[in-house]
Amino acid sequence: MLFSIHAHAEQAQPRVLFINPGYATESFWQDVDEYANAAASALNVDLTIRHADRNHFAVRQILAATLSKPTHPDYIIIVNEKLAAKNLLPILSKYPIYVQLILNDVDQQTKTQLYQDPHWQQYLLPSIIPNNHAIGYAIAEAMVRAGDNAPGEAVMISGDLTTPASVKREAGGKRFFVERSDITLHQVVHGQWDESISQEQMHTLLQRYPNVRYVWTANDHMAFGAMKAARQAGKTPGDDIYFATVNTSERVLSLREKGDISALGGGHFKAAGLALSRIYAHDKGWSLPQQCTGQLFHLIEPGSAFFLQLREQAWDQISFLNMAKGIESHCHSTTTKMDN
Known part of the structure; x- marks a missing residue:
């Protein structure tokens, strides 16, 4: 266009x-x-x-x-x-x-x-x-804080393997989980910024790690896909599973306001x-x-x-x-x- x-x-x-x-x-x-x-x-x-x-x-x-x-x-x-x-x-x-x-x-x-x-x-x-590294860390920290700082299991759905913003944002999220010895980061996958890919990935991740409490995503579209998969698995975002993401779409702002998204970065x-x-x-x-x-x-x-x-x-x-x-x-x- x-x-x-x-x-x-x-x-x-x-x-x-x-x-x-x-x-x-x-x-x-x-x-x-x-x-x-x-x-x-x-x-x-x-x-x-x-x-x-x-x-x-x-x-x-x-x-x-x-x-x-x-x-x-x-x-x-x-x-x-x-x-x-x-x-x-x-x-x-x-x-x-x-x-x-x-x-x-x-x-x-x-x-x-x-x-x-x-x-x-x-x-x-x-x-x-x-500073993508800083926001990657900050949303992970805010998400866990929203989950009462409780220990648990985590997964990350990053963007892609080459784009600098993706690499650094992912590194920030990883650093937070490394510092939290009471949270087990099981796996990092790459959803290519896409909602449908992320939904499929989250479906697989929940089969592998059914007790996941924290889900870090690199953008809102991937958060939407991951949340769909979580709901299909009987989980309730903001209650027994917590999501963090980045971006400022109207849809993600509404989900943040409702509490379905627990941590949001953007600007x-x-x-x-x-x-x-x-x-x-x-x-x-x-x-x-x-x-x-x-x-x-x-x-x-x-x-x-x-x-x-x-x-x-x-x-x-x-x-x-x-x-x-x-x-x-x-x-x-x-x-x-x-x-x-």
């Missing part, structure tokens, strides 16, 4: 392409799009969003189609899902296009090599990466909107910090101000211009422990 925002401008608008690796109808990526569109409208940025529909080969096809046109974007926002940047950056090194990585970064060795290249010294902007959908604020600042010639995690991840509690904001999704009320003007303080002084 293709979205464009064309605002009235007295001067040339920065042209930005965001290659979204997910589906336009997928809850998390839909939230990413809506927040980014609100930022683009507020900042007078010409934003185009193209979706790869969870096909990392399609990401390269979208880029090739873009570069084959006579007019190119000034900036491209890339999510390094399934390590896609490894194939995309060599192609882009031939073009005067600024690249902004969000959500999944390249490894440090690759980044060091890139910054030795004069082209990337100029055209690679500092990445915007939330990283703001990454593309923050990227547009940084791009706006860069286009104006303002300085950018060398590293930015921003205040992206939070534990989401029903009744909190952030919970209500997520429910309303009134992103047009956010001052993205003030965010751009204060981008350095946004990246550092307001950074929480979770996002360091």
Whole structure:
């Protein structure tokens, strides 16, 4: 799917392409799009969003189609899902296009090599990466706290084996269970972010470990699938089995409010909107910090101000211009422990 925002401008608008690796109808990526569109409208940025529909080969096809046109974007926002940047950056090194990585970064060795290249010294902007390890740990901890800190058995349904966010989120959850000697983590499986796959996996896990008390999942769709399997097995979420997950869809917010989901993390959908604020600042010639995690991840509690904001999704009320003007303080002084 293709979205464009064309605002009235007295001067040339920065042209930005965001290659979204997910589906336009997928809850998390839909939230990413809506927040980014609100930022683009507020900042007078010409934003185009193209979706790869969870096909990392399609990401390269979208880029090739873009570069084959006579007019190119000034900036491209890339999510390094399934390590896609490894194939995309060599192609882009031939073009005067600024690249902004969000959500999944390249490894440090690759980044060091890139910054030795004069082209990337100029055209690679500092990445915007939330702390997935911290939120993975935090939702596990909150889930067990909701279960009265009782000892028991646990399983984890992670995302995939290669995407950096998935790997680090999983590592955070594992670290919590390692520290809790009274909780036995039986198995980690990978549900590929998919509800139906997760449901099948949870069905098998419950056959192997019928007394599982804690179920950690890397995203809401996999939580939904796992909860279906648990109910089919006669278990009651929030009572005799507890679930933790990440994301901020309306469905998962409702389940968190009801208590069926015991621990929820989210907020990283703001990454593309923050990227547009940084791009706006860069286009104006303002300085950018060398590293930015921003205040992206939070534990989401029903009744909190952030919970209500997520429910309303009134992103047009956010001052993205003030965010751009204060981008350095946004990246550092307001950074929480979770996002360091």
